Amino acid sequence: MLPEEANAEGPMSLVALGEQFYVLDQVNNRVTRWGKDGKAQEVFRMDGLEAADLAVGADGSVAVLDRLVHKEVAVFKDGKRLASFPLDEERFPEPGAVTGVFVDGDDVLVEKEHGALFRVGTIRGEPLSSPEELPGRPSRDGKLYLSAGIVDRDQGRVFVAAVDRVQMEARFTRQLSFPGMLLSIAALDSDKKGIIYLGVTLDQGSATPTVVTCLEPTRGEPLGSVLIPTNESPEESLKEITLTDDGTIVFAHRTEAGMSFESYRCP
Numbered sequence: 138m139l140p141e142e143a144n145a146e147g148p149m150s151l152v153a154l155g156e157q158f159y160v161l162d163q164v165n166n167r168v169t170r171w172g173k174d175g176k177a178q179e180v181f182r183m184d185g186l187e188a189a190d191l192a193v194g195a196d197g198s199v200a201v202l203d204r205l206v207h208k209e210v211a212v213f214k215d216g217k218r219l220a221s222f223p224l225d226e227e228r229f230p231e232p233g234a235v236t237g238v239f240v241d242g243d244d245v246l247v248e249k250e251h252g253a254l255f256r257v258g259t260i261r262g263e264p265l266s267s268p269e270e271l272p273g274r275p276s277r278d279g280k281l282y283l284s285a286g287i288v289d290r291d292q293g294r295v296f297v298a299a300v301d302r303v304q305m306e307a308r309f310t311r312q313l314s315f316p317g318m319l320l321s322i323a324a325l326d327s328d329k330k331g332i333i334y335l336g337v338t339l340d341q342g343s344a345t346p347t348v349v350t351c352l353e354p355t356r357g358e359p360l361g362s363v364l365i366p367t368n369e370s371p372e373e374s375l376k377e378i379t380l381t382d383d384g385t386i387v388f389a390h391r392t393e394a395g396m397s398f399e400s401y402r403c404p
Contacts, residue, residue: 148396150190150376151389158379158387158398159199163188168199168213171398181216189375192240198260200245202238210238210245210257220262228255228268237376241275248274251322252284272300277382278331281308281354285335288312290319297325297335297357311357315348317341323377324349328384332360334403336378338367345369349378349386351403361404366390 150161158171159180168191169177180199187206193199199213208224222245224232229249237248243261246254253270273282281299288294293315299308317339324336331354338347350362368377368391377389386401 148389149188149374151379151387152191152193152376153379153381153385153387154193154195154197155382159191159193160389161188161191161201168201175398181213184211184218186211189235190238192238192245194240194243194260196260198240200238200240200260202235202247204232204235208232210247212245212258212260212262214260214262220258220264222258222264224257225266237274239274246271246275251286254282272305273298274325275302276327276331276333276354277329278327278354280331281327281333283325283327283333285322285325287319287322293317293319293337293339295319295322295335295337297333297352299333299354299357308355309357311352313350313359315339317346320345323347324380326378326380327354328380329382330384332384332403333357334380334384334386336365347378349401349403351384363401363403365399365401 148160149163152159156173160169162169166183168180170180171177186203188201189204190202201211203209210222212219234250236251239246243259244256245258247257248254256265258264273284285297288296296312298310301308320338320340323338326334333352336349345367347365347367348362351360365388370391379387388399390397390399
């Protein structure tokens with residue numbers, strides 16, 4: 138039931154690890170893991186965090202972002218809190234502008250305003266407070282940093298940029314145009330082969346489709362695209378689309394009957 142005098146919230150985020158999905162069920166203060174059989178298992182309780190996003194390491198450690206209340210990233214291992222990394226005022230003067238948490242190898246990264254990322258610690262619980270800015274989200278093949286942004290909202294134009302991680306030099310910046318006004322960038326991710334996936338939600342008058350376009354990683358040439366649904370219910374959510382290592386797009390679809398996971402492929 139939706140609250141009458143509060144922001145309605147759905148599951149805030151999800152992430153794939155292998156053939157399983159981790160879902161941030163902050164309404165019930167827990168993280169759940171879903172298997173191929175469609176059944177959920179509670180992984181751990183979040184110890185009172187007002188969580189907005191999560192990321193999962195290869196060893197199953199989970200980093201949980203609380204950007205508004207406790208202003209920290211907490212790392213959980215085997216269901217127990219291992220460490221907490223504060224969102225310090227020097228790097229994050231407005232914690233509400235933090236837009237995601239990521240795990241890159243052993244490093245826990247926090248994204249600021251859909252732009253630069255900062256290392257805040259490791260999944261082993263070690264704090265890192267380096268002021269070094271990373272120029273985007275790490276690609277899954279370990280070769281690029283990725284970023285995207287809106288160029289012209291009314292004309293449906295966005296850009297995708299890739300920086301070589303070894304040389305720290307720009308590999309490409311690609312501008313893409315879509316038929317309709319841009320409502321939001323819904324996803325930016327990659328698969329293990331390095332293919333880049335950009336999701337945008339459009340306002341086309343009578344419809345608000347979400348389009349996921351896949352790009353090859355050397356020059357950003359579009360390889361194809363796929364239409365997926367757009368959640369139009371009022372529940373707040375930070376991330377509704379995730380990607381598996383093999384490039385399967387997973388969408389958390391909310392309906393009156395509940396939430397289901399739907400999979401799509403980009404040609």
